[in-house]
Amino acid sequence: MAVSTRQTTNGEAKPVLREASWGQIIWRRFRKHRLAVTGLIVITVLYALAIFAPWVAPYDPTDIAPDRRLEKPSSAHPMGLDEVGRDVLSRVIWGARISMTIGFVAAGISLVVGVFLGAVAGYYGGGVDNAIMRVVDVLMSIPTFLLIIAIVAVVGPSITNVMIVIGLTYWSSYARVVRGTVLSLRSIDFVEAARAAGNSSLRIILKHVLPNCFAPVIVMATLNVAGSILLETSLSFLGFGVQPPDPSWGNILTTGRQYMRHAPHIALFPGLAISITVLAFNLLGDGLRDALDPRLNV
C-alpha cells in the first residue's frame, strides 16, 4: 500500500517491489484514471440511492397535493412538484430504482445470452456457428430501437417485459467478441492439453477459454448498462416502457414534456439524472478499457 500511494504525483508508476496480482495491476492502472474513478463513485452513490430509496426520498413519490401542482423548486422541494403535486426529487430517486434495475438486469441478460451463444458458436463451429452468427448479422442490421418498441407494444409494457426484451436484443456484440476469442483459442496448446487431460467441453469453455474474454466483455457490459438505461428511458418516454404511476426517469420526462412552458423543472431533473448516470457508466467503461487493455476497441 505504501508503495502505491507514492506513485501518483508524477503519473509514472514506481517499480513495484513485490509481485502484484493481475487484479492489483488493473486496480492500480484504473485508479490513475481520475474520471473513471469519479464514474465509479457516482454509480455507487446512485445505486445506494436506488437501494435505499424508501429511506432517502424525502416524500412519498405517490403522495399528491393538488393545490400545489407545478410548484417551482424550493428548499422544501428541491426539484419542485409535478402536475398533481408530487415531489419530483422523490420521484427521481424512486425512478432511479426502476431505471437502474432495468439497465442492470437487461445488460445482465444480454451478457449471459451473448457469452453463452458466442462460446457455443466458437467452440463447436460448423453449422451451429453458422446459424448463430447469421442471427447475429440479422439482429445487427435491424433498427433495434424500433423493434424493441414494437415488441414491447405487443407483449404489453411492464418492467419485466422491458428488461427481457432489451436484454434479448443486445446480446449480439457479446456473441461476436466471445466467438472470436474462442475461435482463436480453440486449438491453442493449453486448451488442447486440457482436452487431452480428459476435461469436458463445458469445463474447458468455462475454465480455460472464457476467462480470456473477460476484458472486452466487462467493458462492453459497462457500456451496455448505460445503453440499456438510455433505451428504457426512451421507451418509457414514448409510453411503451414503465407505466405510471410507477416512476421511471423516462415517464417523468413525458409528463414534464406536457408542462414544458410553465413547469420546465419536471422535465429538467429526470433528464439530468439520466445524463449523469449514463455519463458515469461511459466514464467507467472508458477507464476499465484503458486499465484492462489499452489496445481494446469495443
Next chain:
Amino acid sequence: MFLLLGVSVIVFGVIRLAPGDPVMVVAGLDALPETVEAIRKEWGFDLPVYMQYFRWLGRAVRLDFGQSLMTREKVSEMIVARLPATIKLNLVAYALALAVSIPMGIYAALRQYSLLDHLGTVVALVGVSMPGFWLGLILILYFALYLGWFPVFGIGTWKHYVLPSVALGASQAAGLMRMTRSSVLEAMNQDYIRTARAKGLAERIVVFKHMLKNASLPIVTIMGMRLAYLLSGSFIIETIFAWPGIGRLAINCLYSRDYFVVQGTVLLTAVVIVFANLIVDVTYCFLDPRIRYQ
C-alpha cells in the same frame, strides 16, 4: 439477401405473432361475430401464419406493404408521402454531425492534450451520454420557448430544421468524434508515419496522405453504423418535434396497433441499414486495396 430475408421474418414474426388480434383493430371491440369473421377473411387473417408471411413477403418485394388497418390507405403511399421529410431531416443532421465531428476529431488527435482536445473530449462524452429526446426538449425550452428564435415544432422554413437536426445529430457527432480521434491517434503512432517524417515529407503530406488515409477505414465503418443509429433516433425526435416523417408515422401506428404500417416502416428502415453497410463494404475496397485483392 439472406440478411434481408432474416430481417423480414423477424419483423413479421414479432409483430404478427404477438397477442392482440388485428381483426379487432379493424372491427372495433363491440363488433358482431359475423362482421369479425368477414373482416378476418377479407384481410387474409384466416390463413395460417406462414401463409400470411409469404403473402406479405411476396407483396413486400414489389413494394406493396398492404393497407392501413385504420384508414385503409395503402402503406406504401403513406410511407412515400412522409419519406422526403425524414430523408431531409436525417441528411441535415448527418451532414451537421459529420461536418462537426470529423474535423474536430482530427484536430483533437493532432493536438492531443491541448485545451481544445480536452474540451472536445468532455463535450463528446456528455454528448454521447445525453438522451437525444431530452436534448430536444431542452433545445425547445431554451431556443423556442424562451428565446423564441426557432419554431417549437412542425416543418416549413429552414428554421424548422435547426432544432430537430441538432437534437438528432448531437449524439452521432459525439460518437463519431471520439472514434475519429482514436483512429487518428492510432494511425499516428505507426512506423510508416515515422518513416514518412524521417524521409523529410512535408507535414501536410504526412497528415493527409499517410495518416488520415489510414485512419479513414474505422471512421467509415462507424459512419455506416451511425447512420443506423441516426435513423432509429429520428423515430423519437420526429415524435417530439411533430415532424411529418415516417418515424412519427411508425410510432403513431404503434399506439393504434396498425400492424402493416409498422411492419412496412421497420422493414424499409432495415433495408436502408443493410444497404448502408453494403456501401461501407464497397468503400473499403477503394480505401484499402489489400481488401480488393483478397
